[in-house]
Amino acid sequence: xxxxSIPIESAALLDLRADMSFPARQRxxxxxxxxxxxxxxxxxxxxxxxxxxxxRGSMLGPFWLTLSTGIMVGALGLLYASLFHMDLHxxxxxxxxxxxxxxxxxxxxxxxxxxxTEAEAVIRSVRMPFFLFSARVVIRNLLVxxxxxxxxxxxxxxxxxxxxxxxxxxxxxxxxxxxxSLALSLLLGSFCARFRDIQPIVNSLMQIAFFMTxxxxxxxxxxxxxxxxxxxxxxxxLEVVRAPLLGTPIGGxxxxxxxxxxxxxxxxxxxxxxRARGRVSFWL
Amino acid sequence: MTSFPGKPGISIEGVSVSFPLYHxxxxxxxxxxxxxxxxxxxxxxxxxxVVEALRNISFSLHxxxxxxxxGSNGAGKxxxxxxxxxxxxxxxGHVRVEGSVNALLDPGLGxxxxxxxxxxxxxxxxxxxxxREAIAQLEDDVTSFAGLSDFxxxxxxxxxxxxxxxxxxxxxxxIRPQILLMDEWILAGDAAFLDRARHRLEAMxxxxxxxxxxxxxxxxxxxxxxxxxxxxxxxxRADGPPDEVLEQYLGHPLTPLPAEAEPMAVG
Numbered sequence: 152x153x154x155x156s157i158p159i160e161s162a163a164l165l166d167l168r169a170d171m172s173f174p175a176r177q178r179x180x181x182x183x184x185x186x187x188x189x190x191x192x193x194x195x196x197x198x199x200x201x202x203x204x205x206x207r208g209s210m211l212g213p214f215w216l217t218l219s220t221g222i223m224v225g226a227l228g229l230l231y232a233s234l235f236h237m238d239l240h241x242x243x244x245x246x247x248x249x250x251x252x253x254x255x256x257x258x259x260x261x262x263x264x265x266x267x268t269e270a271e272a273v274i275r276s277v278r279m280p281f282f283l284f285s286a287r288v289v290i291r292n293l294l295v296x297x298x299x300x301x302x303x304x305x306x307x308x309x310x311x312x313x314x315x316x317x318x319x320x321x322x323x324x325x326x327x328x329x330x331x332s333l334a335l336s337l338l339l340g341s342f343c344a345r346f347r348d349i350q351p352i353v354n355s356l357m358q359i360a361f362f363m364t365x366x367x368x369x370x371x372x373x374x375x376x377x378x379x380x381x382x383x384x385x386x387x388x389l390e391v392v393r394a395p396l397l398g399t400p401i402g403g404x405x406x407x408x409x410x411x412x413x414x415x416x417x418x419x420x421x422x423x424x425x426r427a428r429g430r431v432s433f434w435l
Numbered sequence: 436m437t438s439f440p441g442k443p444g445i446s447i448e449g450v451s452v453s454f455p456l457y458h459x460x461x462x463x464x465x466x467x468x469x470x471x472x473x474x475x476x477x478x479x480x481x482x483x484x485v486v487e488a489l490r491n492i493s494f495s496l497h498x499x500x501x502x503x504x505x506g507s508n509g510a511g512k513x514x515x516x517x518x519x520x521x522x523x524x525x526x527x528g529h530v531r532v533e534g535s536v537n538a539l540l541d542p543g544l545g546x547x548x549x550x551x552x553x554x555x556x557x558x559x560x561x562x563x564x565x566x567r568e569a570i571a572q573l574e575d576d577v578t579s580f581a582g583l584s585d586f587x588x589x590x591x592x593x594x595x596x597x598x599x600x601x602x603x604x605x606x607x608x609x610i611r612p613q614i615l616l617m618d619e620w621i622l623a624g625d626a627a628f629l630d631r632a633r634h635r636l637e638a639m640x641x642x643x644x645x646x647x648x649x650x651x652x653x654x655x656x657x658x659x660x661x662x663x664x665x666x667x668x669x670x671x672r673a674d675g676p677p678d679e680v681l682e683q684y685l686g687h688p689l690t691p692l693p694a695e696a697e698p699m700a701v702g
Binding site: 164165166167168169170190192193196197200204207273274275276277278279345429430432433434 | 451454455457517520521522523524525526527528529530531532533536538540541547549550554557558561562564
């Protein structure tokens with residue numbers, strides 16, 4: 152029998168010491184992120200297969216996401232427009248956008264918790280950069296977002312809402328979301344691998360955040376309690392993407408807030424990841 | 436250890452690996468009981484209870500070395516393989532591994548039974564950093580060896596158990612590393628298939644510059660290895676030529692190997 156096996160990349164070096172200094176640990180963390188980034192094709196495939204598996208064998212496939220979001224937006228829109236006495240033409244485009252964007256944020260936070268625990272089998276059988284699994288979770292949630300965008304487009308077309316050129320200002324906001332999502336999955340992924348009670352806590356906090364953040368209600372409805380929104384990181388982060396798409400102006404303070412929260416998130420995530428990276432496989 | 440760039444080599448100095456017991460559930464409790472029974476519970480700096488899986492292990496391997504790991508269950512063989520693969524980072528000591536590594540630690544090895552055979556093959560290729568063309572080649576190779584022609588686009592979940600074993604084996608042996616780390620599962624399997632698989636496995640082992648094999652089977656260790664490490668409770672109990680260490684381990688002189696199992700050529 153002929154042997155047609157395939158040689159694998161030969162330039163590999165593994166050099167691990169115990170009790171490393173912070174710079175040494177940081178070098179390993181940086182190389183984790185860069186080698187993980189080079190495996191983007193694998194991260195993409197894993198994220199895509201996750202979505203495919205969830206809906207394999209169903210008729211609509213991933214478009215079940217679109218349909219269920221559409222139904223939810225329609226039902227909530229009718230209910231709240233009458234409860235809050237609001238014009239459906241005005242409220243529904245706002246709600247569709249808010250719900251889809253919030254759906255991404257809350258799923259991202261919740262799934263960030265299982266970034267490493269869901270990959271346990273792989274982590275325990277081969278050395279892989281941990282950043283790969285972060286990228287996979289982010290890609291998976293971006294794919295869900297892409298399917299839900301259809302709902303926004305349909306609502307905007309039906310109500311003849313044109314966001315205008317200002318909509319392009321949402322792009323830097325989305326870029327910020329992307330890097331924040333990666334940080335979040337490194338942070339919560341490591342933390343939840345070590346402390347298994349964190350995920351339920353995070354989920355219930357997100358439930359509260361949903362009501363405290365102007366998702367189904369508009370920021371201006373807060374009236375004289377508007378100051379309560381300022382310390383809510385979700386408010387600033389949601390606004391930097393949502394406001395440009397709705398054509399409403401946002402102040403520099405919102406951008407400043409979003410930027411500061413992101414910097415803080417990356418700072419904490421990086422410090423934790425540098426410390427935890429070498430230990431995650433022991434915690435699984 | 437003197438190391439030459441590009442030459443595969445392994446150097447392990449004073450390596451200890453211990454598992455903290457965090458999760459206060461039945462699983463941990465079970466581990467604790469097992470560990471207590473084997474006298475390996477300790478405490479780390481933070482007064483946490485830890486299981487000391489490897490204690491002060493040192494050795495080095497160069498091209499041509501075929502190391503067999505022997506010892507009872509829980510002696511640290513699999514932990515040592517995982518440490519060499521870089522999955523566990525040492526608590527003390529220094530691990531240095533130069534060369535491409537393939538670790539065949541468990542038969543599943545990232546195989547997802549909900550995915551089709553083709554998707555599993557593609558994933559394995561991507562995990563090994565293969566370019567597109569190499570993955571196509573991998574797919575042909577694995578499909579023909581495992582005899583999956585009609586099933587390749589169906590989920591692994593519906594395969595017969597024999598097909599799953601063949602697919603897992605074909606995937607494991609399709610990648611040719613410089614350093615091969617192998618747990619003994621790969622040698623298990625039904626006899627007829629093993630016969631057919633033997634050439635393939637031997638070709639892979641011969642192709643590797645360094646082999647580290649963990650096994651309970653003294654015949655396999657004597658056939659394939661030129662050095663044996665006996666692990667006991669995470670420590671090296673003995674290290675030397677296979678026959679010498681095996682005689683100590685078994686406590687009686689070895690019987691000659693059966694004629695057909697010729698010692699394997701090195702290199």
